[in-house]
Amino acid sequence: MKYNRPRGTVDITPENSEKWIEMEQLLRTVAANYNVKEMRTPIFEHTELFSRAVGDTTDVVTKEMYTFKDKGDRSLTLRPEGTAGIARAYVENKMYALPEKLQKVYYMGPMFRYERPQNGRQRQFHQFGVEMLGVESPYVDVECMLMAVTIVEALGIKNIKLHINSLGDDESRTAYREALKNHFRPVLNDLCEDCQARFEKNPLRILDCKVDAKNPVMASAPRTIDYLSEKAKAHFDKVCNLLDDLEIEYVVDTNLVRGLDYYSHTVFEIISDDPKLGAGSTVGGGGRYNGLVEELGGPATPGVGFAFGMERLMLALDDEEDEENGIDVYVMPLGDEARDLAMQIITMLRANGFTCDMDYAGRGLKGQFKSSDRFGAHLSIIIGEDEVKGEYVNIRCNHSKEQSEVKLEDILSYIENHYEGDHEHE
Structure with a gap:
């Protein structure tokens, strides 16, 4: 079902x-x-x-x-x-x-x-x-x-x-209520059933009626401010x-x-x-x-x-996409060892206030770059077998398309410096 x-x-x-x-x-x-x-x-x-x-x-x-x-x-x-x-x-x-x-x-x-x-x-x-x-x-x-x-x-x-x-x-409303009733009483039978029911209970509601909104008697009704x-x-x-x-x-x-x-x-x-x-x-x-x-x-x-x-x-609200809504870093591992390292990197970056995600599906680089774009990632971190063995990563800026090799111990400082440099040029 x-x-x-x-x-x-x-x-x-x-x-x-x-x-x-x-x-x-x-x-x-x-x-x-x-x-x-x-x-x-x-x-x-x-x-x-x-x-x-x-x-x-x-x-x-x-x-x-x-x-x-x-x-x-x-x-x-x-x-x-x-x-x-x-x-x-x-x-x-x-x-x-x-x-x-x-x-x-x-x-x-x-x-x-x-x-x-x-x-x-x-x-x-x-x-x-x-x-x-x-x-x-x-x-x-x-x-x-x-x-x-x-x-x-x-x-x-x-x-x-x-x-x-x-x-x-209360004094104003009592006077206004009587004025409304005197106004609507002669034409009450021309109004809808709801308005006829409201006449005794609460004549102000008649002015809110959508059925009789175009009736000329509405336009000529007394005004509240004249009875204050x-x-x-x-x-x-x-x-x-x-x-x-x-x-x-x-x-x-x-x-x-x-x-x-x-x-x-x-x-x-x-x-x-x-x-x-x-x-x-x-x-x-x-x-x-x-x-x-x-x-x-x-x-x-x-x-x-x-x-x-x-x-x-x-x-x-504006429908324009806001680049600031994207994530900071998308990590793209190739292979199981790279995926283990990627988990450590995103955990460290999140602990330092950056928004991150990574590929969990084991796709190739092309599919992972598409995800990075969809998430609006500012930076992509690429980790393959060579990077794992050499204890470094490739960090790519998705706006300038520049790419750098960065040692594992320098990842955090590199990203922090990159963002500070971006703010200086805003």
Whole structure:
């Protein structure tokens, strides 16, 4: 019987994993620059966590979650997003009691949503996200947005624009909710079944509807920023002023509401016109969620965060081969005695920090040179019978094609000097 991977999943094979590692390292580097620490939570949680945190009227909860019963008849769900698990862990581990009031954490790993697979969007996908918990301040909102923009720019994604909006505080949302209901009530029967169900439970979700997106009633809907309380307006104005002072380009996008129930105040998305992604593509986004931790049983704790789908970021990365991704040395032995010596050489070189490999299949030189090229090796070490008897090797630079005889005891110093000479000419 032939087995295939489940629909909506991909195998990341060795030729692609290098790009993933490179991107992950870059994300960790930016996180370190912003003093954001890694946090790891379980891949599955109790189903109620997501129903409560994400919202039981959202598409994620109603249509997309992978939910199952365990052997104790408990309902568990593979995580569809990262924020709810971080908020749960923040409460359970009493991180609100730590001396440092603002806790800045990031997560990176697989998420699961049952949706139609497409390029850059799978049923098992990977997400990088950041959460900043404990302080309600427009400065933290901007810190979050700055970090998101820094990541996108560091990855080389072109033609980006920051879109921002405010959903306001509880007072603002109550006023806005009533305005939305008054707006949609006369045309409710013209909307899809999902929108009719959302009308009473959460009318904001109507604005997210893909079925009725082109309906003129959507374009004429009230705007959140017209219903902000004085406090919420002051918060949003300060966010805009800080972005102006930092010369970060942005657009106030009144159609931006984000898809999950826990958002309040500032919401944002990074939109790119990079041709690799397509015009108007959302690279990532996030916002403030002041009520989430309290909703999950913790003390009242403000929070703000963002997330990127890593597959989307990967689509935008350069496809050019990077020579630096090659190995330092490929050792090519001819015969059993040469193979014994080759093992000793690569073990010694690895212990000194060089990346190495060798031929284990007993092929001729032609086949071994092909492997050296495929691995992008900077140097090839050739060992035959004469070299074993004479206690030397031939070291060939695969870029300059120069070749030298080097005594066994001088191999390490020769390679170190060779690399130092290369750096001097860069």
